[in-house]
Amino acid sequence: MMLFIIIVTYIKPIEEIDRFLVNHRAFLETYYIKGQFIASGPLNPRTGGILISKGKSKQELLDIFNNDPFHIHGIATYEVMEFNPVKYHEAFKPFIDGL
Structure with a gap:
């Protein structure tokens, strides 16, 4: 598993x-x-959002987001x-250890 940042525009x-x-x-x-x-959450101003995810690959996440209503209705793009x-805060350690 790896960590990813997804930028929704x-x-x-x-x-x-x-x-x-x-x-x-x-x-x-x-x-x-x-x-x-x-x-996850919206940007300020609301021009999109950010999401942090675990995943096996970039393609896996792109495939997941193909099912997002924002994608289905053609109202957002994903990077x-x-x-x-x-480096990370100790409270984040359980997520890192699970990678």
Whole structure:
């Protein structure tokens, strides 16, 4: 397993994003329950969002996000970046140990 940062960029007006926000958050919850997603939230200003995830590969995460309502309705794009956390807060250790 590796760690990834996913940058979500809105490509439609915020009113369109808000129409699918409940479904998007339900989609995210599925992967929080599985222990794959670690943290997520909107940018300020609301031009997109950030998500931290564990995963096997960049392609695995791109495949997962193909099922996101934001992707299905063509209202957001995704950039997936792998990173190696060499320093981290002690509270984050359980996530690192599970990699």
